[in-house]
Amino acid sequence: xKYIEPFRNGxxxxxIARKITAETDPHRDYYLMEFCGGHxxxxxxxxxxxxLPGNIHMIHGPGCPVCVLPMGRLENMIQLxxxxxxxxxxxxxxxxxxxxxxDNLLKQKARGADVRMIYxxxxxxxxxxxxxxxxxxxxxxxxxxxxxxTAVVIRQAQMLGLTNFTVFCNHVLTPSAISHILxxxxxxxxxxxxxxxxxxxxxxxxxxGSNPYAYFAEEFQKPVVIAGFEPLDVMQAILMLIRQLNTGxxxxxxxxxxxxxxxxxxxxxxxxxxVFELRRSFEWRGLGAVPYSALRIKxxxxxxxxxxxxxxxxxxxxxxxxxxxGAILRGVxxxxxxxxxxxxxTPDNPLGSCMVSSEGACAAYYRYGRFREDDNDDVARTx
Amino acid sequence: MQKAGKRKPVYTRKLDFRHGxxxxxxxxxxxxxxQLVDQLFIAAFDNHYLRQMNDQACFPVGSGRMxxxxxxxxxxxxxxxxxxxxxxxxxxxxxxxxxxxxxxLYLSAGFILEEGLPLADLxxxxxxxxxxxxxxxxxxxxxxxxxxxxxxxxxxxxxxTGIGVxxxxxxxxxxxxxxxxxxxxSGTIGDHGIAILLAREDxxxxxxxxxxxxxxxxxxxxxxxxxxxIHVLRDPTRGGIAxxxxxxxxxxxxxxxxxxxxxxxxxxxxxxxxxxxxDPLYMANEGKLVAICAPQDAxxxxxxxxxxxxxxxxxxxGEVIEDNHCFVQMETRFGGRRVVDWLSGDQLPRxx
Numbered sequence: 001x002k003y004i005e006p007f008r009n010g011x012x013x014x015x016i017a018r019k020i021t022a023e024t025d026p027h028r029d030y031y032l033m034e035f036c037g038g039h040x041x042x043x044x045x046x047x048x049x050x051x052l053p054g055n056i057h058m059i060h061g062p063g064c065p066v067c068v069l070p071m072g073r074l075e076n077m078i079q080l081x082x083x084x085x086x087x088x089x090x091x092x093x094x095x096x097x098x099x100x101x102x103d104n105l106l107k108q109k110a111r112g113a114d115v116r117m118i119y120x121x122x123x124x125x126x127x128x129x130x131x132x133x134x135x136x137x138x139x140x141x142x143x144x145x146x147x148x149x150t151a152v153v154i155r156q157a158q159m160l161g162l163t164n165f166t167v168f169c170n171h172v173l174t175p176s177a178i179s180h181i182l183x184x185x186x187x188x189x190x191x192x193x194x195x196x197x198x199x200x201x202x203x204x205x206x207x208x209g210s211n212p213y214a215y216f217a218e219e220f221q222k223p224v225v226i227a228g229f230e231p232l233d234v235m236q237a238i239l240m241l242i243r244q245l246n247t248g249x250x251x252x253x254x255x256x257x258x259x260x261x262x263x264x265x266x267x268x269x270x271x272x273x274x275v276f277e278l279r280r281s282f283e284w285r286g287l288g289a290v291p292y293s294a295l296r297i298k299x300x301x302x303x304x305x306x307x308x309x310x311x312x313x314x315x316x317x318x319x320x321x322x323x324x325x326g327a328i329l330r331g332v333x334x335x336x337x338x339x340x341x342x343x344x345x346t347p348d349n350p351l352g353s354c355m356v357s358s359e360g361a362c363a364a365y366y367r368y369g370r371f372r373e374d375d376n377d378d379v380a381r382t383x
Numbered sequence: 384m385q386k387a388g389k390r391k392p393v394y395t396r397k398l399d400f401r402h403g404x405x406x407x408x409x410x411x412x413x414x415x416x417x418q419l420v421d422q423l424f425i426a427a428f429d430n431h432y433l434r435q436m437n438d439q440a441c442f443p444v445g446s447g448r449m450x451x452x453x454x455x456x457x458x459x460x461x462x463x464x465x466x467x468x469x470x471x472x473x474x475x476x477x478x479x480x481x482x483x484x485x486x487x488l489y490l491s492a493g494f495i496l497e498e499g500l501p502l503a504d505l506x507x508x509x510x511x512x513x514x515x516x517x518x519x520x521x522x523x524x525x526x527x528x529x530x531x532x533x534x535x536x537x538x539x540x541x542x543x544t545g546i547g548v549x550x551x552x553x554x555x556x557x558x559x560x561x562x563x564x565x566x567x568x569s570g571t572i573g574d575h576g577i578a579i580l581l582a583r584e585d586x587x588x589x590x591x592x593x594x595x596x597x598x599x600x601x602x603x604x605x606x607x608x609x610x611x612x613i614h615v616l617r618d619p620t621r622g623g624i625a626x627x628x629x630x631x632x633x634x635x636x637x638x639x640x641x642x643x644x645x646x647x648x649x650x651x652x653x654x655x656x657x658x659x660x661x662d663p664l665y666m667a668n669e670g671k672l673v674a675i676c677a678p679q680d681a682x683x684x685x686x687x688x689x690x691x692x693x694x695x696x697x698x699x700x701g702e703v704i705e706d707n708h709c710f711v712q713m714e715t716r717f718g719g720r721r722v723v724d725w726l727s728g729d730q731l732p733r734x735x
Contacts, residue, residue: 008717231719
């Protein structure tokens, strides 16, 4: 806690808040997107909106691993769970994401499927070693942060000569998603959504570094400030973005210098490059098909690819009609704008993926921010 | 539990508590069951109600209001730092009883044993349970044992039921929280939940943290003496103080405002939660209580709680406010404000 508490200091937060208030131009609005679910979570959990002036609007981006997983891939996971003799393993949040029929992996478990919640990819490998008679499938999801550990276990499985371990790879890439959002007609042509700048990912950037964001700053003239997941990191990044916007700059700045280097973690990047290759296109929930936005397992590791071993079909399943997750993930709508938010769709009974993970915009807003509904933001801000 | 007394034993060989295991026969009503009851349960819980060997315990009823509560105990692992399922099953029910301000009088115990459970483990659990009951003291006056086949249980499940009597003039109930009331907690939060987590082998964390499992009868007696008009008491077990306070807020039709910097928490608890992405507000406690009282009683009550061995880290953590939504809100240490919502499903670790 010694290295965390200093980044949660309330007195410093108020100092930065005063600076932000003093430096914002009261005659304009600032629309800032935090790409990562980790930031969304921090903003909600620490009540950051209450410290910001009313003309700064935080837009929650699509950086929540379970939120962007398309329904078709989820159906594939359910199929795997139903396969006799198969143990499926995944990270906690993944187990609760509902299919169109309201099914999920935990419900499959209750019906007898062998579904294991794991804390790291290495746990899945261990389960495979302990259960040689069964097929163990690791449902791998996540952005660049969780990809290197998956690469490690695939390599280890090959070295160990395991024949009962496969990975269902759903790893996706951050920069392509940001490009896709910036190129969307709503933002570029129609101007329906204003987006002035980005808070860049924390953990993802420790792997890929700060260089990949230079393209957005340059091409789209949007400032990017890479920030850590602690609340003071977020506050400081907002201040840095305001300063860039006020002076007409669009640069990549790094607030998270204690962990992010310009080139990132080269060793991790090499590992990923050894095991994975780009998919030509991958469907994202909310964003649709995004070119070169995801990874698949290279053919030299084909025996560990669940898609090949189980010949999983490519399914395209539309979202629930009333669910606005898609628009919310693109920043076009706020959770409040969704007609089923907090009524039909709640964390206890989520219909859309954004309501599942604590990093999802809807769940974060429902869990931490609902008191602002009637209060309106200004009342909350006086505290 | 079939009762047996000073009669000639129906068995010749002693139970092998060192190497023996629970068998289906221990629940089938025959000699093996009688032997288990005699040599383990009656030996451990010994009291005159049990010695009467009836299928029920007969006791006199005093005047006043009685309270009754039942609690099922399932925990993995059965033994954890600071306690085990045996002591937990006594503390859990006694605490539920005393949260009404009552004095606990009697307990009953039901055991569901899984075939194959080492008798040594069962003995350790029953003796721990008896020690916990005697320390209060509250006798276990009746009980029952069943055995299920291997694979149908998790070693042992224990259900305890308790009866107590509420002193005159005490009316503690969860619909009595009023705007302006103060919210107190008797010590650090999340100790039990995190101790159990650390005790599970699938976590590669190690720590010295112990469960806070304890009976709160004496603390409550002292509190009720100091401030008989305590409005609400609740032991924040499963779901932690977040669940307890949300329940009270709804039952009383009020809101609450907590101050994060006032909530006592051990550093280890904070660190483990941080690592796994858990929120300590939702972690279980087994030896803590939340009290809600009128503002004029709060400081006096807090001082008194702090003089008790089980309340040294007590604190006033917030106040009851008017709110039609019945939200529990918290002013974060950081200076912002957020809702402390009900828990949805189990707490799940974050991915990235």
